[in-house]
Amino acid sequence: MEASAIEIRLRNHEVRLDANHDSIAKIRDTSARHETEISVMRTELRETREDLSEIRKELTWVKRGLWTAAGFFLMFFVAALSLLATLWGAS
Numbered sequence: 001m002e003a004s005a006i007e008i009r010l011r012n013h014e015v016r017l018d019a020n021h022d023s024i025a026k027i028r029d030t031s032a033r034h035e036t037e038i039s040v041m042r043t044e045l046r047e048t049r050e051d052l053s054e055i056r057k058e059l060t061w062v063k064r065g066l067w068t069a070a071g072f073f074l075m076f077f078v079a080a081l082s083l084l085a086t087l088w089g090a091s
Helices: 002-090
Strands: none
Touching: none
16 A cells, blocks of 8 residues: 555656646747747837838928928018018009
8 A cells, every 4th residue: 555655646746747847848938939029029129210210310301391381481471571561652
């Protein structure tokens, strides 16, 4: 009876060792997957930063264009006012 109890304990320990081995393998697999995901995220982050840099450059040109358009509108407005003032002065 003692021999069978020892065999049962031995089998229980073997099962525990096998379970730990499987869980360690799962942990390693999960860790490797996470490392891959982190690497992909870093790449995507770098690409996003590059895209943002390009967008900022384009926005700089858009701002310049808007200031230029505002300047032309102001010149047109001043020219129209001076024409009206000239017409009123001539009347």
